Amino acid sequence: MRILLRACILLTCLAATWLAGSVQATAAPSNLYFIDDFSGESGTYFYSGQLDERRFGYDKGQYRIDTSGSEAYGQSVLLEDLEEYSVEVSAQLLDSSDKDGGGFGISFNYNERQGGSDFMLFLIYNRGAFAVLRYKDDKTSVVTSPQLTDLVKPGKPVQLGVDNTRGQLTFYINGVEVHSLKETQLTRGGFGMFATRRSLVQYDDFKVFADRPTPKIFKDDFSTDASFYKGSYGEVEYYYRDKRYYINTLDTQYIGLSPFPEKAMNFDLSVDVELVQGEPQGGYGIYIRDWETGxxxxxxxxxxxxxxWYAIEQSVEDRPLALSQWTQHSAVRLTGVNRLRVVAQDGKLSFFINGVEVYKHTDDMPHMGDFGLYAAGGVEVAFDNLEFLPLQ
Structure with missing residues (x-):
């Protein structure tokens, strides 16, 4: 649970051995869920930086993984938890000193675990072959042994695709179905790009097609302690008392975030907030569309x-930006309970206080993310009567 600390996109490395199987897959969703053309114009989502001798980053409208100075494979992934999706990307091996000729691929059904990660891999050999691997519990096994194909030309761009429907898998090269199988161990998760050791690979037009999950309709009067986190996290306390939920940052300047159990992009969210103790210099209320950029x-x-007073703030890669500076408004009660409401519908955001609309904003990068309750340092804040309505 992320309340104070931020987690990073995980980069992992892989070393390989082999095993096999095959079955017919069913159709995956066709709604565009995510796209990155690597231009950087609408944000960066994948990791940029260096991990030991491996380099990762956006470069002139493409994404590169450079393991040319490393004996380790490299990958860059998006952390998701999808069980039905299609993922595709264009990839090209630019150079390799790998004795096996070098290769690249799509990581999929990726899941973090304590001490590591598990994932599937659709691997393309530059010499003209493909294979399917499973990396699980620090062991690598071959699900489908290397298969020759004339769809892969050494050094040429290759369009790769994987359909996943709860473990029913279909694989594509340049739009042609080349293989299908049933996977029973790793059937859902995230996805990303992969490069073999001692290789330089560039990628373009990463796309994911999936139906966006709709969170359940939810109301909470906090009469029970079943929904939100309770306990301490760092120097912040979270607890239920007198049929209300509290975030206590009185003894710290850390913020307190308490997320709803599910993610969402489009919704109508409202909650009662009240300052109980402290000096609210940083404010308190709710946060929405909280997502990791990569x-x-x-x-x-x-x-x-x-x-x-009220304020609407935005963080872009953790850099603060004031959309609406602190503004005094007659709708905001000086003491007692204020009811906050946000309606988020794709790029349109509307903000209400005690039934009065106080601000509108256009979100240029609408994205599914965490949302929940917020308190800056130095306060004790009570929350009550939370209502969440998912919107299509």
């Missing part, structure tokens, strides 16, 4: 009130 930072919107 560069080690997070994007987030915050809707805050304090002492008869």
């Amino acid at each position: 560069g080690g930072g997070f994007n987030q919107f915050r809707f805050l009130v304090a002492d008869g």
